[in-house]
Amino acid sequence: MGKRKKIIWIILILVLVVLVGFFIFSEKKIIIDKTNLTLQTLSAAEKIVNFLPIKEDTKKEVETVNFLAQELAKSDGIERRYLILLQNNMELRPGGGFLGQYAILKIKDGKVTSTFIEDANLLDQRINVKVAPPYPFYRMMSLKKWKFRDSNFSPDFPTNVEKAKYFYRLSGGNSEFDGVISVNATVLNKILQITGPITVGGTQFNSDNAVLALEEKVEKVYILNENIDTQNRKWLIKELGNQIISKLMQLGNIPKLAEFGLEELRNKEIMLNFSNQQLQDKVKEVHWDGSVLTDWNGDFLMMVDANMGALKSDYYIKRDVYYEVDLSGEKPTAYLRITYNHTASHGDWRTSDYHSYLRVYTPLGSNLVERKMVSYPNIQEEFGKTAIGFILHVLIGRQTVAEIRYELPESVRENYKLLIQKQSGVGDIPLEVKIKDKDGKEHVVKETLKKDLKIEPSEEQQ
Template sequence: MIKDKDNNTENKLKGLKNSGFVIDLRSAFKETEKKEDSKVIENKKQKKDLKPQRASVWLSGLFAKRKDVQENSFNLNSWKNKINQSKNRSRFFSTNKRQKKENFKFSELFKKKKKNYWWERAVKEKRKILNTRFHFKTKRVKQLEENLIWYRSLFSFGLILLFLVVPLKALSYLQLFDIAKLEERVMAHSQAAVSRISEAAGLASELDFISANNKLSLAGEEFLQAEDDLRFINDSLLSLAALSSNPKIKMAAESKHIFEAGVIGTKLAQNLMTLSDELFNFNEDSNLLEVLAVVSKQGTIVYQDVLNLERVVAEIKTNNIPLEYRQQFIDLADKVTYLRQGLVDFISLLDKTNELLGQTQDKRYLLIFQNNSELRASGGFLGSYAIVDLKEGKIKNLEVPAGGSYDTEGGMTLKVKAPEPLWLVNPSWYFWDANWWPDWPTTAQNLMWFYEKSGGSTVDGVITFTPTVVENLLTITGPIDMSAEYGVIITSENFWETVQKIVEKDNLALTHPEVIEGFKESNEEISSTLPLYQDLENNIENKPKKIIGDLMARILEVLPSKVNKDTLLDIILLFENSVSSKNVMLYFTDESLQEEVLQKGLAGEIKAAPHDYLMVVNTNIAGQKTDRKMKEDILHYSQVDETGKIVNNLNIKRSHEGLKNEALTGVRNVNWLRIYVPLGSRLLSASGFSIPDAHYFEAPEADWYESELLAAERLAVIDARSGIKIYQENGKTVFAGWVMTDPGQAADIKISYDLPFNFFSKKPKTEIYNFWEKINNLINKDKTNYLNYSLLVQKQPGAHASVFQSTLKLPDNLEFLWSYPDNLIWKRGWSISQSLDRDKYFSLLLNNLYDKR
């Protein structure tokens, strides 16, 4: 039934079309679109909605008569009327429905059918045809776009192949035809440059900086020529060379960086030569501050060169360097980094030196002469001192009291209780005994306090040195002729004995008059170009320390004339050795200067330690100058059991090599021995100590002033078995007691104690420990049970080098990984034997194979 109805509809449409009543829908639609587009352009500003009009025109095109189509116009008004009539009719039917609603029956619902007009189906069919064409076109467009994307990908891949293959081919051709010649030229320039650098190094070692600079200039030109030979090679080729399996070609990938580093390196060396030349041209006519300013400026230029070299070296990919040369480039990068940091420190030190020398403000310093033949905690007995005023780098005043430190006694009106061991000689504390602690900042502050309380002025710092420094200076200045004043010529070999006999002349005249024969007395001022003042008008007959001031003035006069290219390096090394051995120590009230001193290792402070620590301090009280004849061996033995408990056994052997009744040294060495160990260490046993008879000690009055710096010692606990004192000071536990050694005899001190931490547990948090924790975290990312252990041994200031031996025994569950120093002998721990000529540090990094905790 439905099929017949569809056929009838199609027949009617064919009839209408054949009769010319129905036009081609597409042409009609296009024509209407053209007209409507023109109307849209005209009415665009009014923003009218033309969609209803388009719909009306489209319908009119469907049912218009042939003559209307030929005229390409439609009677829109007539069709609008028809549409309105249709709407009115709809209203009429809806009204009728409302009227009939009351008579509505449910059965009527199934009787009424919606009326279908024959033209509606024709419209739907035509719309379906148009939609089909549209979707077909869309599908074609999508297919074309997909094909285009594929072609683009193929084209891009082809370009990549082109960029890869062509340069590699070019590189292969370069290798076949030109690489041999290129290598020959580049190697020739490189070898010539290295030869020039070697010649420059030889000239620099002879301090011929001008010739060395010329050789470096030639080396730089050779490196530049090598760079020019490589410039015709494109950078992309060099980048691709890194992909080659040929080691030479891989190294060629870094060639430009290498030769650039060579150019910068030679420039750096030239500027270093210029800096050294400025420094080594210092002479007696030079202004010290001006020289330092020039050196500082040149140092800044060198620093920029180092930064450039560090940048270029960082760009060199060591993986492209052949194995036989790779480590050299890695070492080069490390050395450049060290050089940069060294220059930063050097420039900073120069700036601080200007402040120290009074560039912007006058400075006054207290100079302390400590005699290490009679050891005290900070270096030696304080027999002489000086006050020096500096202005713009020059000495404006040099005051050296001829009576030495004893001249301060008259100005000291305050009675101060001395440290208890000093009661053996004097219960009252004076300036000459104020250097009581091995920590120089603490001692320096105490010296300043006593000097001011004794009538002295405020000072900006305290600088100390020992006779060892003067002996070394005399090797540079040469003999100092003091025949007119004292009848002697002083050299580095006879300095100590000569000066000591003159200083102790009055005492020796009673005990050993033969040793002072031939020495003259001098009570008059020495002729000097320096502004020297010795206070000779007061107490003319008692000036035992006058020779110290006289000799100091002569050395300061002669030294500038001896500073040249041949001696300046020796002076620098002398100063370095004096500082590291703590024969020279500095303290400044200016915080920035003091911080610089601490960083450069010039402060002589007691240092923090992450693990084990040891410092043996000898204080000679009433033992004359016997420490010059004392020999000391320190044996340190640490045992770690499987639970991690650490027990230290310390054996100190002190041998007196003096001859009995020998002048100044042939008497008993009376020593207050202090042993500094990690804070919290517990004494297990002690032996070898001997206490002087009690009747030799004189106690102070009860109402005398007590220094707060001695509070820790006053709280000391006395071990009943050994009689030694135990207290805490400067973050350390101190074991202290008397040791007496006669000439030709030896004292054997033994002490056993356990450390306050477990080997396998966390150590006390200190700055150094935190540093090692960071190192451990960097190399131990997988959190393996690594352990680090160390021992810091500090040398007593001013003391002659002891022989130090240390043995560390560890349990079997530990594996050795790393040590400092590198040559540390590993025997399930370590075994060390060294001269304690400076502070020593030993460290191990271990792997705990199984946890015993």
């Protein structure tokens, strides 16, 4: 049991360690004190499992954590490699956020043996093969080559994993990873809800401003002046990371950290993928694999935005969703309204007007009949769904209300149920669902969409 405790803590700490390197744009390798990391990890590990949630609705999750820990902590002398995808969801992409950096972690017998972090652009410079990008990149960004940093263009994490490995292989690297983990930038803000504010170099980082403050300190000044020495920003990030880890080691924060880790997995802010099929089956069972479900036989809705403006405008974009289904007519119909509010007051180096490629995933066989405030549709079949793609724009300080109406397949009418899958990195979305059943009775559900949501009018919401 001791080794399982150690690896659980290692996994959580590894996420923090790679996260503090999120905004580094240096060509040089970051050096992390591996010995100190391991000692701190093992000293705190003995305390964590006692605080893991054991309520009925989390039993499967805890069982999965224990299974993963048992497998990953094997003392078999084998060194395992993990690819960490660091995604900035202030620039939202279908798989979470813009893939600015990545890390490679090596673990042997439950200990971290190597950590490497690099800017994705540096990896892309080593790719000489020309790969045609998905149409929206060419249409909206005039991008002619598809590379690693844009590899997460699917809402399905397993698909993005294979694409990231593909581009890593094209760069000359060994793409045989034992696991791939994605982490969104806003995880840092949430970590600071646990630790409280931290001040480094005269700048306070807190749960409201951490990602933006880091961008100001380690990105903005270097965009404006490329000749500035990068050593200062390395120091800032390393010092911030040290203080975060030190505070998280405090006994009172350990149960909060355990709960935090589970919540981020549920909300797809952290997603897991393993080459070991047993491990992958376990994370899929508790929906930590970030996959688009293909075996759902009811109504289905997934809204997926891709920020194609190349800036961090998603920090300012607030969404509100209304979904109405009418099963009482000759054909079942659906009406979807997504309200986008661009809350920025002016443009700057971080934001401008918002330009998105929106895909709406609906049950296979759905038929679009009306659209407003979106472009001519690009309709395809993906993951056993009808995917309807549009271009939309939101001006700074303004609002865009995107509306579509479509016919649903007849198969959804009987024993109606709805699954709404949430896009990784999009944040919390106010949601209202109105369902008129075949007898004309209305059912209304109002929720904040934090994670995947299942609605069955005949039963209590799950």
